[in-house]
Amino acid sequence: MTANANSDNPLLEFIGVHAHYGPVEALKSVNVHIAKGEIVSLIGANGAGKTTLLSTIFGAPRASSGKVMHKGEDISLLPTNRISRRGIALVPEGRQIYPDMSVEENMMMGTTPIGTTHFDEDRTQMFELFPRLKERWRSRAP
Structure with a gap:
């Protein structure tokens, strides 16, 4: 079920996101909530998963479990071109x-x-x- 986009929904949200490169788990149960107008920084060592987290928005790699949400709608399985049409860019x-x-x-x-x-x-x-x-x-x- 998809929630309607409204002011109660974060602009971008990762809910329990796991991502893998083959057998290697690169992200393990990541939860991030970003409200409209909020500025968020990802800080961490090389190999900590910063780029992988952002890349999961576009499905490269696709989240193996959990959800990537945009304005209350699950975009985890959308093709990249549909995600970019939503105004999301990397x-x-x-x-x-x-x-x-x-x-x-x-x-x-x-x-x-x-x-x-x-x-x-x-x-x-x-x-x-x-x-x-x-x-x-x-x-x-x-």
Whole structure:
């Protein structure tokens, strides 16, 4: 049964999530509740499961038990494209960009699953947070 999304539901929630890479259990009964507007940091040693936890949102690896919830709905078994259409994104560490595209084009790539309707508003906020970005906006990505 799926709960209706309302203000009582966390924006993102992991309920008793277990995940495996083959026979190796990488996550064991993880519970995390993230409310709308809340900022959460995952801190831990290499190999502690930080990246695995975030990757389970998109099913790589898929949670072997437990649930990944978004706005009160179980997304544990949804395909990645349906999850990204919900406005959920994972920005990987490192310089994984398209070098033949401009900075602007690279940033727009992150909006493709949900469309560019709010891109101009978001760009203004990005410029406020990262002034150097505004300087390099039309440049080819480094």
